[in-house]
Amino acid sequence: MKVLDLGLAGKARIWQDEPSYFPRDSRTVFYPVVDEKILTILDNxxxxxxxxxxxxxxxxxxxxxRFLYGCLGAIFEPNDSGKLILKISISTESERQLNTSLASSLDIVRVGITEEYACSILEGARLKLQESGVSDMFGSGEISFNLGAFGEIGSSKAFFHDLAYAVVEVIVRDKGRFYNIKPPLNKVLEQYY
Incomplete structure (x- = not known):
C-alpha cells in the first residue's frame, strides 16, 4: 500500500496487486454480495x-x-470467453464498520458497494473502458469491482463514478497510456506515478 499526502487536496492510499487490508485491521475489504450488475463491454x-x-x-x-470519501477496488482476471465483462458486486448498507479508514474520524465508514453507488461505478468504469484502445488492452476477461467502502456522509454517486474511472486508469496506466482524470483524483495519480 502506498500512502499519499495530497496537502490541501487530502489523503489517499493505493493498493496494487497486494492484499486489500486497511492498517490495523486483519480483515480484507471484501464483503458479502447480495446482487450484481453485469455489463458486456466487448464481444469477440x-x-x-x-x-x-x-x-x-x-x-x-x-x-x-464538507469532504468527499470513497474506497473502491477491482480485480481483472483474463480468460478465454471471448468477452470483456464488467461486474459490480453489491453489498447491503449495513456491512461492518471500518475504524481505520482515512475518514474514520469524520464519518461512519462501512465496507461494501451499495446499490446507491453501483450504477455510477458501472458508468465510470464503462466510460474509461470505451476510450480508444482501452478495452482491447484488457481483451477477454472479467473486471470485478468487489472491493470498497463508503462513508455515510462523505460519499456520493459522482465521486464513485470518478473513482471507478481512476481504478481502471491505474490498471492500464503502466502500459504507457495517460489520460485526463478529474480533480481531486488527478492529484492522486500524479503523486502515485
Whole structure:
C-alpha cells in the first residue's frame, strides 16, 4: 500500500496487486454480495496485454466545511470467453464498520458497494473502458469491482463514478497510456506515478 499526502487536496492510499487490508485491521475489504450488475463491454475479444491485476484506491478530500470519501477496488482476471465483462458486486448498507479508514474520524465508514453507488461505478468504469484502445488492452476477461467502502456522509454517486474511472486508469496506466482524470483524483495519480 502506498500512502499519499495530497496537502490541501487530502489523503489517499493505493493498493496494487497486494492484499486489500486497511492498517490495523486483519480483515480484507471484501464483503458479502447480495446482487450484481453485469455489463458486456466487448464481444469477440481477443487475448489482451493486461495480466491479472488488483487495484484499490481510498481517498479523503476536504472541500471547505464538507469532504468527499470513497474506497473502491477491482480485480481483472483474463480468460478465454471471448468477452470483456464488467461486474459490480453489491453489498447491503449495513456491512461492518471500518475504524481505520482515512475518514474514520469524520464519518461512519462501512465496507461494501451499495446499490446507491453501483450504477455510477458501472458508468465510470464503462466510460474509461470505451476510450480508444482501452478495452482491447484488457481483451477477454472479467473486471470485478468487489472491493470498497463508503462513508455515510462523505460519499456520493459522482465521486464513485470518478473513482471507478481512476481504478481502471491505474490498471492500464503502466502500459504507457495517460489520460485526463478529474480533480481531486488527478492529484492522486500524479503523486502515485
Amino acid at each position: 475479444a481477443k487475448i489482451g496485454s493486461i495480466f491479472p491485476r488488483k487495484v484499490m484506491i481510498e481517498i479523503l478530500t476536504p472541500l471547505g466545511a
